Amino acid sequence: MASDLDLIQRCQGGESAAFNELVLRHQDRIYNTALRFAGNAEDAADIAQQAFLNAFRSIREFKGGASFTTWMHRIVFNLFVSSRRKGGKSKTISLDDEESGVVEPSSEESDATEDRRRAVREILDELEDEDRKIIILKDIEGYKYREIADILGIPDGTVHGRIHRIRVTLREKLRAKIGSREK
8 A cells, every 4th residue: 555655646646546545544534633623514615625735736745744634634624713714604613423433422321421511511612612622632633742743833842832732621610510509
């Protein structure tokens, strides 16, 4: 199997079939990231499609400083930000959506577990967009700090600091929500 870099080099040489292979290899992850940013399937499909189109148009500019996936996620992020500026729909995260990889609790799970899930959903919905994006990239998509910095165009230290601050805030809010529901 050819590496992403080999496929990119073939694309840069004019072989469009190599780009098709890149799309097939990465389309699910790119769509899922777009879905988590956009919050609905229609907008996510539009963003993912536009991201691949933009990548195809600018593949000659790809220098290999980051992985193809990181480069694509940066394109998705920029398209999402651009769509929001143009009056795109409000973004929410669903922890119950099959496409998010998280399944609704079974009937055997306790009420406490369901309360906790509900509280987490509410807290995530309350986050600022920038904080939500970082948490999505780190805790849902599994990116490393450097990759998140590349995608968002911010320094590594900023990513570290913001993730720490966001997690502290999430823990405090979760304790407050769960504690208030148990009374």
